[in-house]
Amino acid sequence: MNENTPRSRKPLTEEERRRRARLIKKKKREAQVRKLRIICSISALVVVVVVILAITAALKAHNQSKGSAEPNQSVSSKEQSPMPETSEQPSSEPSTEKQEPQTTPETTTSSSADEDLIAKADVLAASYDYDAAMDLLKTSDNYGTNAKLQRKVAEYQATKDTCVAYPIDQITHVFYHTLIKDPSRAFDGESDSGGYNQVMTTIDEFNKITQSMYEKGFVMVRLEDIASVNEQGIMTANEIMLPPGKKAFVLSQDDVSYYHYMDGDGMASKLVIDESGDVKAEYVETDGSVTVGDFDMVPLIDRFVEQHPDFSYRGAKGIVALTGYNGVLGYRTDGVYRDINDPNLDPDQIEFLNNHPDFNWDEEVAQATKVADAMKKNGWAFASHTWGHLNVGYRDLDSLKKDTEKWLTYVKPIVGECDKIIFAFGTDITGVEDYTGHPKFEFLKSKGFNYFCNVDSHQYWIQLRDNYFRMGRRNLDGYRMYYNPELLSDLFDASQVFDPARPTPVPPMS
Numbered sequence: 001m002n003e004n005t006p007r008s009r010k011p012l013t014e015e016e017r018r019r020r021a022r023l024i025k026k027k028k029r030e031a032q033v034r035k036l037r038i039i040c041s042i043s044a045l046v047v048v049v050v051v052i053l054a055i056t057a058a059l060k061a062h063n064q065s066k067g068s069a070e071p072n073q074s075v076s077s078k079e080q081s082p083m084p085e086t087s088e089q090p091s092s093e094p095s096t097e098k099q100e101p102q103t104t105p106e107t108t109t110s111s112s113a114d115e116d117l118i119a120k121a122d123v124l125a126a127s128y129d130y131d132a133a134m135d136l137l138k139t140s141d142n143y144g145t146n147a148k149l150q151r152k153v154a155e156y157q158a159t160k161d162t163c164v165a166y167p168i169d170q171i172t173h174v175f176y177h178t179l180i181k182d183p184s185r186a187f188d189g190e191s192d193s194g195g196y197n198q199v200m201t202t203i204d205e206f207n208k209i210t211q212s213m214y215e216k217g218f219v220m221v222r223l224e225d226i227a228s229v230n231e232q233g234i235m236t237a238n239e240i241m242l243p244p245g246k247k248a249f250v251l252s253q254d255d256v257s258y259y260h261y262m263d264g265d266g267m268a269s270k271l272v273i274d275e276s277g278d279v280k281a282e283y284v285e286t287d288g289s290v291t292v293g294d295f296d297m298v299p300l301i302d303r304f305v306e307q308h309p310d311f312s313y314r315g316a317k318g319i320v321a322l323t324g325y326n327g328v329l330g331y332r333t334d335g336v337y338r339d340i341n342d343p344n345l346d347p348d349q350i351e352f353l354n355n356h357p358d359f360n361w362d363e364e365v366a367q368a369t370k371v372a373d374a375m376k377k378n379g380w381a382f383a384s385h386t387w388g389h390l391n392v393g394y395r396d397l398d399s400l401k402k403d404t405e406k407w408l409t410y411v412k413p414i415v416g417e418c419d420k421i422i423f424a425f426g427t428d429i430t431g432v433e434d435y436t437g438h439p440k441f442e443f444l445k446s447k448g449f450n451y452f453c454n455v456d457s458h459q460y461w462i463q464l465r466d467n468y469f470r471m472g473r474r475n476l477d478g479y480r481m482y483y484n485p486e487l488l489s490d491l492f493d494a495s496q497v498f499d500p501a502r503p504t505p506v507p508p509m510s
Contacts, residue, residue: 114140118152126309128219128242130160163241166248168226171240172460173250173453173473174491175422178258178267179203181283181295183501185266192265194507198479200267202499206297209476210304212492213249214311221248221313222381223420223451226462227469234466235450240313251318252422252453252473253297254385258330260348268295270330271371278302279374282330302378317379321422324387324411331368334410337361365414372415383420384449387411393427397439404447419450426455426475435468457487482506 117140124133134153143149180186180202187193201209219242226248227237240248258269268281274292279302281295294300297318305312327333332352336342338361340353353359372382386392387407392400412418421444423429435441435452444452445467456472457480463470474480480487482504485494 111142114142114146114149118149121152121156123309125156125159127312127314128163128310129314130156130163132314159243160241163243165239166242166246168237168240168248168464169462170460171221171226171248171250171462172490173252173471174476175252175254175455175473176201176206176297176476177254178256178262179206179296179300180266181268182266183499185264185286187501187503188265192261193503196265196478197503197506198509199475199477201477202501203295203300204501205481205497205499206300208497209492210300210311212497214304214308216491217246218249218311218491219246219313220251220305220311220316220318222316223250223319223469223471225313225316226250226471227464229450235464235469237464242313248313250471250473251301252321252383253318254321254422254424255323255389256296256298256320257323257326257328259326260352268330271296271298271375273371273374277374279371279378298375298380305379312379315379317375317381319381319383319420319422320375321383321385322411322415323385323389323424324407325389327364327368328411328414329368329371331364331371332359332361333365333368333414337364369414376416381420382415382418383422383451383453384411384418385422386424389424391425391427392423392429392440393425397443400440401443404444408447417448419448420453421449421451422453422473423455426473428452428454432463434463434465435470436465441468457484459487459490478502478506479509483508 117137121133121136124130124136133156137143137149137153140146140149177200180196180200183202186196186200186202221240225238225240227235230236242248256271258267263269264284268283270282271279272282272292274280278299280292280299283291283293283295285291294303298320301317305317322328324334326349327337332349336344336349337353337359340350345353376382384404384407387403387410390400390403395403429435429440429444429452430438441452450468452468452470453473454470455475457474458472459474461472474487476488476491481494481498483506488494
């Protein structure tokens, strides 16, 4: 019989048919139950997955809003539209507002505002004000996510950690008089030439000295950086923190008044403010025309520090010492200039007023004050050089009192509060002994002076007491370069600086 041949079957009884029908129905019910169980299991699993995804999204959104999202981030109207909800999402689902992707330090970029902050902070750090540089960068709204800002702060901190306190008893103080722009006019053989050759410095020499000192690691500091008066009125030493190899020094310039006798001798005639707001020097050419430029120490140092901020400790510049009898900064601000008939006018002053019939004393004072304010804002300080270029070592106390009152009357209102005096002629009110108890010191102290400077040939000389600070200065001029170049070797090589336009021998001091 072939396997495809159907077999004959015995007919089922009625009971067997009913039993088979019940069995088939039971199997169908069991299959439906199994199917329902599978559907329920899948549904439960879907719900669990949705809940897990919702929780993960909530945690991610929380973390981003706490530390990763950009503050004040703008969102378009499209990004603000919520995602459609599904029946499986719980009602407490967090916002699915679009977030900017979190960047890694390697891909962080800075805005132009942050780049400006970095540029300013670099200047502060270069001038050894690391705390100010770090604080400035931390003002950025993006500091928490901007790796470049954070690296800069770490860089500043690392450099700050290398700094050491510079010994204040090893700080030198150098000074100049008005700089010579045109040696051919200054050294023309006339009566003042010998004095110019002795006590003045040419611009070419000054620039070479400045460059040499910069290369040797010198950094300008203020007298207040060395020592200052505390809340109890006591003069106390301060710490000047510099990287190893850097050396602190103080810079000053005497007689920045541009006296009448200097007219036409190859030096600047006054300090002015140019169209850019910078302090410059005015120079009268041989043909009478006026040129404005970097023709004296103030603008030259300003330009040098702009290019080399590490030449200045936290923005410090020099000290400008002023007399008053011909005015200050090239302006005729002394009281005698108000009246051509004043019996105290000397011949040079009378000639000046006769040559300037439109002279306005109030305007001179206003212009001088404007220049002084600009200088102070840019880091310069002022000192008395006595009103009449007084030799305090030889004049009596009464003369000192009268002279000081003139300075306070006609110079202080222009330069502002002043607690420094740089003695004329390099003299002093005493020898190396303490000032305390000396009548001249007690008078000057009563007038608000706390810092006193003379001239000394030593590399550095400082006297710090509870009630004053005293410092010796070194003259960098023709006389010192010609006769004692070895005394300047820590600063520069005089043989490489000495201007060949300077006549030799330099006249000796009388």
